[in-house]
Amino acid sequence: MVGKYKLNNIYNEDSYIAIKNIPDKSLDLVIIDPPYELETHGGSHSQLAKQIQSQHKELYENNLHIGVDNKILEQLCLKMKNINICIFCNKKQLIQYLNFFTEKGCLFDIITWHKQNAIPNYSGKYMSDTEYCLVFRKNKPMNKESENYDDRKTWWIEPINSTDKSLYGHPTIKPLELVKKLIRNHSQENDIVADFFLGSGTTCVAAKELNRRYIGFEIDPKYFKIAKDRLNGINANGQTSIFTDFEKIGEWEMKIRLLAFDSKMVNLAIFIEC
Numbered sequence: 142m143v144g145k146y147k148l149n150n151i152y153n154e155d156s157y158i159a160i161k162n163i164p165d166k167s168l169d170l171v172i173i174d175p176p177y178e179l180e181t182h183g184g185s186h187s188q189l190a191k192q193i194q195s196q197h198k199e200l201y202e203n204n205l206h207i208g209v210d211n212k213i214l215e216q217l218c219l220k221m222k223n224i225n226i227c228i229f230c231n232k233k234q235l236i237q238y239l240n241f242f243t244e245k246g247c248l249f250d251i252i253t254w255h256k257q258n259a260i261p262n263y264s265g266k267y268m269s270d271t272e273y274c275l276v277f278r279k280n281k282p283m284n285k286e287s288e289n290y291d292d293r294k295t296w297w298i299e300p301i302n303s304t305d306k307s308l309y310g311h312p313t314i315k316p317l318e319l320v321k322k323l324i325r326n327h328s329q330e331n332d333i334v335a336d337f338f339l340g341s342g343t344t345c346v347a348a349k350e351l352n353r354r355y356i357g358f359e360i361d362p363k364y365f366k367i368a369k370d371r372l373n374g375i376n377a378n379g380q381t382s383i384f385t386d387f388e389k390i391g392e393w394e395m396k397i398r399l400l401a402f403d404s405k406m407v408n409l410a411i412f413i414e415c
């Protein structure tokens with residue numbers, strides 16, 4: 142338990158309220174991906190502008206554009222044993238987070254996620270093809286056991302994850318492997334990993350796969366259900382994930398499934414699953 146909450150569980154609650162029920166100095170690692178403050182993209186009527194506007198509409202409709210209040214960052218600092226936090230953000234929020242945590246005397250790193258398939262932008266701006274994950278720690282060394290060349294790189298290159306996006310129905314889902322790398326680097330087995338803006342549950346799925354204890358909060362019932370199902374190996378279409386039952390299937394069958402996924406024939410993979 143952490144306070145009134147059971148570990149290895151997630152809750153459909155507002156984090157700004159729930160966090161008050163978490164005891165001080167109880168969490169080993171926090172990974173959060175709070176709603177991003179959106180940059181504006183003018184009122185152009187070009188095809189590309191319309192594509193960006195429609196993406197933004199989805200974010201506005203789901204309240205995924207409002208940023209985060211420093212009040213919850215203050216609370217989070219109290220709840221961690223030592224400050225040890227990874228925060229996904231866009232360019233606009235870098236300054237808020239850097240100011241907040243460096244004033245507390247934290248060391249920081251900036252991990253970048255470069256998306257090779259971002260929507261082009263020819264309106265006098267750079268493309269929105271990079272997201273950031275800021276890592277802040279104080280009196281908390283990185284995990285020596287996870288020391289390997291790839292895990293210590295500060296960059297991640299992966300296209301926008303449209304397969305996971307359609308499998309788990311969240312517009313801003315983060316790459317599972319990137320989150321697993323953060324967990325390996327900044328925690329040890331059995332540590333408590335918490336996420337207060339859970340979305341489709343990526344942090345908790347990653348923690349579970351790496352034998353960490355986890356707890357998560359998501360305010361929107363629709364995303365909460367997606368996260369809950371995902372943790373039980375069920376995707377947004379109601380189908381059981383092929384990655385939950387390795388032992389039960391033969392090697393040949395697994396190869397066909399992976400081939401189908403590799404060649405983006407997700408429907409075939411799902412069909413084989415059924």
Ligand SMILES: C[S@@+](CC[C@H](N)C(=O)[O-])C[C@H]1O[C@@H](n2cnc3c(N)ncnc32)[C@H](O)[C@@H]1O
Binds near residue numbers: 343358
């Ligand atoms: C950017 S998304 C997280 C996506 C997630 N990293 C993933 O991979 O699916 C932010 C999530 O925080 C949730 N959220 C926003 N405000 C919240 C609050 N006060 N308490 C709990 N969840 C909140 C939103 O509903 C949204 O699903």
